[in-house]
Amino acid sequence: MTIANANTGKEGFLNLPDNAEERIAGHVRGILEALGEDPGREGLLETPQRAARMFLDVFSGLYEDPARHLEKQFSSDGHSGLVIVRDIPFRSTCEHHLLPVVGKADVAYLPDGGRLTGLSKLARVVEGYARRPQLQERLTDQVAEAIWRVLHPKAVLVVMRAEHMCMTVRGVKAPGAETVTSRAMGQWADDAAARAEVMALMRAG
Numbered sequence: 001m002t003i004a005n006a007n008t009g010k011e012g013f014l015n016l017p018d019n020a021e022e023r024i025a026g027h028v029r030g031i032l033e034a035l036g037e038d039p040g041r042e043g044l045l046e047t048p049q050r051a052a053r054m055f056l057d058v059f060s061g062l063y064e065d066p067a068r069h070l071e072k073q074f075s076s077d078g079h080s081g082l083v084i085v086r087d088i089p090f091r092s093t094c095e096h097h098l099l100p101v102v103g104k105a106d107v108a109y110l111p112d113g114g115r116l117t118g119l120s121k122l123a124r125v126v127e128g129y130a131r132r133p134q135l136q137e138r139l140t141d142q143v144a145e146a147i148w149r150v151l152h153p154k155a156v157l158v159v160m161r162a163e164h165m166c167m168t169v170r171g172v173k174a175p176g177a178e179t180v181t182s183r184a185m186g187q188w189a190d191d192a193a194a195r196a197e198v199m200a201l202m203r204a205g
């Protein structure tokens, strides 16, 4: 499915616009010129094209549906306990400043007696949504909602911890400040004690 804005819709993704790399490179050249730099000097000659490839790489999640990774499912063979994959590293980009966000995600779900997905698929979903201009809150919601929608579990909990370079290299300059966001769905949204238990397991040594 293709929709107008991948980050305002709950599902879907964009088509890569025509000549995207060339157009981005032209704008990067314009930024360098506006800064008073000389885009013709040796060190900057290939920078517009290189930066364009970088943007297309870090925003590649706009052009895919990350939830599709969860469609690869298999039988739980009777396992009815929860599944946690923790400390999944991710890199995203804050949509306000276009600076990196670097962090870790803990993803947990309680299978509904039947289907499991591959562990790596949970990391692929995080990666896919992270590769968009993001708010950490929206990223957290998108990962939780994709698992809820595709796997139909009894419960989902996603916790993300990240450092925002826009708070580190500029502005308030608070290196080391960590932003923590969470989204619980299903049983864990309603049951605070169960949610606390999962959070304790996420952090257990």
Ligand SMILES: Nc1nc2c(ncn2[C@@H]2O[C@H](COP(=O)(O)OP(=O)(O)OP(=O)(O)O)[C@@H](O)[C@H]2O)c(=O)[nH]1
Pocket (backbone or CB within 6 Å): 094, 095, 096, 134, 135, 136, 137, 164, 166, 167, 170, 171, 172
């Ligand atoms: N809620 C939320 N805020 C974010 C995220 N990433 C960046 N921000 C914030 O977005 C805000 C943008 O605020 P503005 O006042 O418009 O921009 P600014 O003048 O550059 O703000 P300062 O960073 O305070 O200098 C800042 O407070 C950032 O810290 C995020 O993932 N979630």
Ligand SMILES: [Zn+2]
Pocket (backbone or CB within 6 Å): 094, 095, 096, 097, 098, 099, 164, 166, 167
């Ligand atoms: Zn920012």
